[in-house]
Amino acid sequence: MQRRRASRWLPFLPWMSALTTADIRRDTMAGLTGAVLVVPQGVAYALLAGLPPQYGLYTAIVPAALAALFGSSRQMVSGPTAALSIALFATLQPMAGTGGTDYLSMVLTLTFVAGLFQLLLGLARLGVLVDLVSHSVVTGFTAGAAVIIAVNQVPYLLGLPSMTSDGFLGLVPLLLESLGNAQGLPALIAAATIGGCLAIRRWLPRWPAMLLALVGASALAVWLDPQGTVINRITAMPGGLPPLSAPDLTLDNLRQVTPGAIALGLLGLVEAAAIARAFAARNGERIDANQEFIGQGLSNLAGPFFSGYLSSGSFTRSGLNAMAGAGSPLAAVLSAVILVPVLLVAAPLLSHVPMAAMGGLLLVVAFNLIDRDSIIEAIRCSRAETAVLLITFASTLLLALEFAVYFGVLASLALYLRRTTRPPVLIKTLDQAPARLQQTLVEPETDVVRIDGSLFFGACETVDQQLEPLVAPNLVILAAGINFLDLSGIHLLRKQAHLCQARGGQLYLAWPKPDVETRLRRAGILIDQSDNKDVITFIRTTKAMFL
Helix, strand or coil, X not given: CHHHHHHHHCCHHHHHHCCCHHHHHHHHHHXXXXXXXXXXXXXXXXXXXXXXXXXXXXXXXXXXXXXXXXXXXXXXXXXXXXXXXXXXXXHHHHHHCCCCHHHHHHHHHHHHHHHHHHHHHHHCCCHHHHHHCCHHHHHHHHHHHHHHHHHHHHHHHCCCCCCCCCCHHHHHHHHHHHHHHCCHHHHHHHHHHHHHHHHHHHHCCCCCHHHHHHHHHHXXXXXXXXXXXCCCECCCCCCCCCCCCCCCCCHHHHHHHHHHHHHHHHHHHHHHHHHHHHHHHHCCCCCCHHHHHHHHHHHHHHHHHHCCCCCEEEHHHHXXXXXXXXXXXXXXXXXXXXXXXXXXXXXXXXXXCEHHHHHHHHHHHHHHHCCHHHHHHHXXXXXXXXXXXXXXXXXHHHCCHHHHHHHHHHHHHHHHHHHHCCCCEEEEEHHHCCHHHHHXXXXXXXXXXXXXXXXXXXXHHHHHXXXXXXXXXXXXXXXXXXXXXXXXXHHHHHHHHHHHHHCCCCEEEECCCHHHHHHHHHCCCEEEECCCCCCEEEEECCHHHHC
């Protein structure tokens, strides 16, 4: 009992106690690989979030280690992500601009509030809430975020001054007006970075493509523009451990960031849960969504005190972690630990990296964010899923990003309710009914109706309208598809039974499910069963029930 209780609050104890020497060796190599990959990724994502480059690396240390220790996935690696970085930028940039102390303070505060929200959901055992965000919502959001990422990199690719605007639609005209001032050398650097990254991924898939592409682009930039007058470089990044910091929890700051924090916190949970489930399915494992919520919440709750911003599961780093042979969360923890000396060594070198090269890498990231297979699948298979995807995509481009998630969820729920409140009702004659039913019923004047959906308050009006034209004395409802019946559904059946009696016939239910029949008995409807009890149930009622 004590061990189970300890495992609940300290979920890393079971897997840590089961580690062997071979496991530690394998996880160490995977952690080293992840630490090398996160350097260019962390820098890129921090710039995407409107933050100094070192904050991306800070976010990959303490928050990533806490998410691994207190989560439930054995191979997922957390840290800065592209989708959350661009969402964070789009949410806070209209409030505080970028680059200043006010903006950084709001970033840390939003991260803290989002972490608190995630932790409370996990402690309340509300992991099921992540199921409200459908796959189409995530696909539409990430596709929209990818477009925003790509458009925001155009100034760096063409050597243009940094541009700020009120949203995606405001930035496009500014870019079109500035195209005449484009520079050739930054565009060449960006093209070389993209080409080198894609080539390494194609022919040397186990090599760190992003890191090698950055090194090559930096060398090319030094050769073409040694003074940095045309090809802008990244601002010099201080080395050292992440400095201690704290969120600003004043009432005014909390009021501004809380709506966005809740939306981005939910998005981070969806992203992490989806990645954790994907890797668990590959390995035949199960994840605990509530524990995953707790792990993500603790990582974002503690991150702001160590200069970390909003983090979640990273599909790229998790995939590399799995491919490198990681077998436990120790790999993610070691990746965070190894990153500390890497940060001390690499920080001074980042001032030689061209902004155009970072923009090129972010274009690669944006392209990979678009889940083309899921988009094609949605278009081929479901108009409703396509509508949800397009609504979320358009909302991401036209609205604040936190509202895009809300719109996508609302669209999913609206379409789901539309389907459930309009269950298919198929009307047949008796000679079209199943043979077993024809053998049981001998009355010729009988309508047969099949209802494929639950009879609840939202569906009864639609079903009643479709049953209204029926005039035969007897009515048979094929009830095998009725999974649930509420009080409104009981009233509907009472009404139909009364109408059948008024025409000199009866109402029958064929193959009702046990729960449905039990509810009808409790409702006081008189039920008789035929000799063939598994086929048909007779429902009789009295006029007194309708007075």
